[in-house]
Amino acid sequence: MNQKLTPKQKALAINLDSNIYGTFAEIGAGQETVRHFFRAGGASKTIAKAMSAYDKDFSDAIYGKEPKNRYVTQNRLRKMLRYEVALIEERxxxxxxxxxxxxxYANTVTTINFNKTLKGHGWVGLRFQLDENQDYNEIVLHVKFKENDATLQQETLGSLGVNLIYGAFNYSDNPRKLIESLYDDISTDNVEIDMIDFSGPDFIYVDNRLMSLQLVKNGMTDAVIFNSQGNNMLPADVLYKKNIFAIRGSFRPVTLVNTDMFVKGLEMFKKDWGFADDSETEVLFEITISNLRASGAIDERDFLDRVDVLAKLGYNVIISNFSEYYRLIDYFANYTAGKIGVSMGVNNLLDVFDENYYKNLSGGILEAFGKFFRQDMRVYLYPYKDPETHELLTSNNLKVNDNLKELYKYFKLNNRIVDIKNYNPDYSEIYSREILSKIANHEEGWESQLPFGVAEMIKERGMFGYKEELKLKEFS
Incomplete structure (x- = not known):
């Protein structure tokens, strides 16, 4: 196993490469990254210019003004990167x-405030070329600081910047390794990367949704969000001050039950709280890492199959490591004080009331319930028809443990748990596992149990094992 280089060693390696030459522009936390290159030695052949456009008026004179005077933004960062490269090319x-x-290289960040109520965050990026005759690539990422001291945050930012520059020039052919190297000499306890975006000729085949998956998979963040166009979204931008409605599932594949649960639950959510403007509410389809790992190692093709189908239906997706529902709700509450709704099936609600899920909490299930059944949060429960007994289970007849019955009654009486009553009974015997089995075995009848256009997409692109099985039959 190769020993990881320190930030000083990485900076020196870059400095000793006479063909790498560029500028550093850092706003908000001093010149933490470029300091490594100055201290490493041999920087005169690497650093064209280093600047800290900290004063807003001076920064505006260089890069232009920002809407609403917001300087710690992705837009500001990309302006800085492109302006500085254009200046090199011009001069x-x-x-x-x-x-x-x-x-x-550029960053625009804000570190922890004096009262330690805001931990700080920022944007870090690099615009670079791997060949003098080639167009530029860009790597942009968003960070959230976790340390409680501004000086420590600055040091972490400096190391992260060095790792980014070194990784870009050495690991661009392996973006997964590049992402992992960002935390060389840095603990995930110190900083969180909750969004990353690769673009340019050397990343033309990179799917940024897979790069987002790496962030969650490697413990660099708890959740990532991307829209139906496949673009990575900053969670703070998507969720800030919004009402949030979420549905969790494997979506392997999306069935009419999933869409009915979503549509009918969302209708009730909007009606209950009187939302007239759709822009007030953010809707998310959630897939957990534990679900993706249900069959062992994460199958990236299977992952993309699921999210591609959701994208076709126009849905935004959140990938999280929140096995327990209360962690998802707690995550949303960090961004908004708005209303939160979750649509789920009976089996999922039974899991919520399973005490075994909360053994790691000092306060046990009561602590979890305090975070999950918070004020202005509601569960919209979709009925489940038992395939063996054909009994229809709702909030009125599901059975929880005796010691939790009174709690369950409390949440139900206070409208924390409400039944979806206008569901489509024709969908009550649609089971995703049966559909998946039929797809793999090329049995008939599954197509009509999926939303319009999904079956055709599965067949055309050979999703969920469809094409592979067909080939086996053709040559048998």
Missing amino acids: LCRDNFPGRKFFS
Whole structure:
């Protein structure tokens, strides 16, 4: 196993490569990254310019003003990156520097405030080329600081910047390794990366949804969000001050039960709280890492099959490591004081009332319930028809443990748990496992149990084992 290089060693390696040359522009936490390159030695052949446009007026004069005077934004970061690269190209003649690969590194951050009520966050990015005749690539990421001291946060930011620059020039052919290397000499307890975006000619085949998956899989963040176009979204931008409605599932594949549960639950959610404007509410389909690992190692093709179908239906997706529902609700509550609704089936609610899930909490199930059944949060319960007994289970006849019955009654009487009554009874005997089995075995009848257009998509793209099985039959 190769020993990981320290930030100083990485900075020196970059400095010793005479073909790597660029600028550093850092706003908000001093010049923490470029300091490593100055201290490592040999920086004169690497650093074209280092600046800290900390004063807003001076920064505006260089990069232009920002809407609503927001400076710690992705838009600001990309402006900085592109402005600085354009300046290098304008001021240096390529003929005088054959083989030079230009770059611009930038960050715009805010560290922890004096009262320690806001931990701080920021944007970090690199615009770079791997060949002098090639167009530029960009790697942009958002960080949330966890340390309680501004100086420590600055040091972490400096190491992260070095890791990004070194990784870009050494691991661009392996984005997964590049992402892992961002935490070299940094603990995940110190900083969280909750969004990353790769673009440019060297990343043309990179699917940023898979890169988001790596962040959650590697414990770099608890959750990532991307929209129906496949673009990574900053959770704070998506969820801030919004009402949130979520549905969890395996979506392997999406069935008419899933869409009925979602549509009918959302209708009730909006009606209960009197939401007239759809823009007030953010809707998310959640898949957990534990669900993706249900069959062992995460199958990235299977992951993309699921999210591609959800994207076709126009839904935004959240990937999380929240096995327990209360952690999902607690996560949402960090971003909003709005209303929260969760649509789920009876079996999922029974899991919520299973005490075995909360052994790691000092307060046990009561602590979990305090976070889950918070004020202005409701569960919209979809009925379940037992395939053996054909009994229809709702909130009125499901059975929880005797010691939790009174708690259950309390939540039900206070409208924390409400039944979805206008569900479609024709869907009550649709089971995703049966559909998946039929798809793999090329049996008939499953197509009509999926939303419009999904069956055709599965067949055309060979999703969920469809094409592979067909080939086996053709050659048998």
